[in-house]
Amino acid sequence: MFAEQRVVQFTCQGSSLIGILDLPERPLSRGVLVVTSGPQYRIGHHRHFTLLARVLAGRGIPVLRFDHRGMGDSEGEARSLDAVGEDMHAAARAFFAQVPEMRELVLWGLGDAAMAALRYAQADQRVSGVVLLNPRLAPRAGEAEAEAEAGPGALAQRVLAGLVGFDGAALVILGGADPAAQQLPALVARHELRCKCVTIAGAGRTFASRAWRDEVAEISANWIASW
Known part of the structure; x- marks a missing residue:
């Protein structure tokens, strides 16, 4: 399906934010808002979001990816991912305005x-689902001591608590090369959650090969269209 690509400008707390909208000619009522992390190169495996958006839009799914305040082309002070809820709210508002056919x-x-x-999804009733790609389940360098004090698997438990608190559907895609990732399916299996876990054998944290990125995009597109 043909999809138009357009630049979207919107504001958040007085700062100008920039996003890219991939808009199919016949958009479905369920769109995807891509939440990006910190500053990164936009070539190589960091083109993942661009390639994902093209696949989803080709299936009729509108996609908006954007830079939150302090990142990329957007204005404002840099902030941690714990403090981008207002940015996501502003992006969602702009997304719905751009795609009137969209309902969720x-x-x-x-x-x-x-x-x-996942944190934002619990606060916005328009969010009907989440796709979590390799959510961080192991501490970074320098965090190991604090994480050991919190007990083994504390980050995995945090992800699980977020899923328990979310009423919508959830897809978790994990890289099989990450040992920490294998904790989560076992935890999810013990609870009656509306959550599907998929592991891609051999894939690392960022799914750096074209084959892995393509598999992520296909899994995401098929799941989004399945409910």
Whole structure:
């Protein structure tokens, strides 16, 4: 399906934010808002969001990806992903204004952005689903001591608590090369959650190969259209 690509400018707390909208000629009523993480190059495996948007838009799913305040082409002070709720709200408002056919949102996030998406999803009734790509389940360097004090698997438990608190549908896509990722399916299996877990064998944290990115896009598109 043909999809138009357009630049979208909107404001958040007085700052100008920039997004890219991939708009199919016959958009479905369920769109995808991509939540990005910190500053990054936009070539190589960091083109993942662009390639994902093209696949989804080709299936009729409108997609908006944007830079939150302090990142990329957007204005404002840099902030942590714990403080981008207002940015997501502004992006969602602009998304619905651009696509009047849209009735609900799926949030899609990688790593730390997956947790930011999950937190926001609990506060916005228009969000009917989340796609969490390798949500961070192990501490970064320098965080190991604090995480050990919190007990093993504390980050996985945090993701699980977010899923328990969200009433919508959830898809978790994990890279099989990340040992920490294998904690989550076992935890989800113990609870009656509306959550599907998929592991891509051999894939790392950022799904850096074209084959892995294509598989992520196909899994995401098929799941979004399945309910």
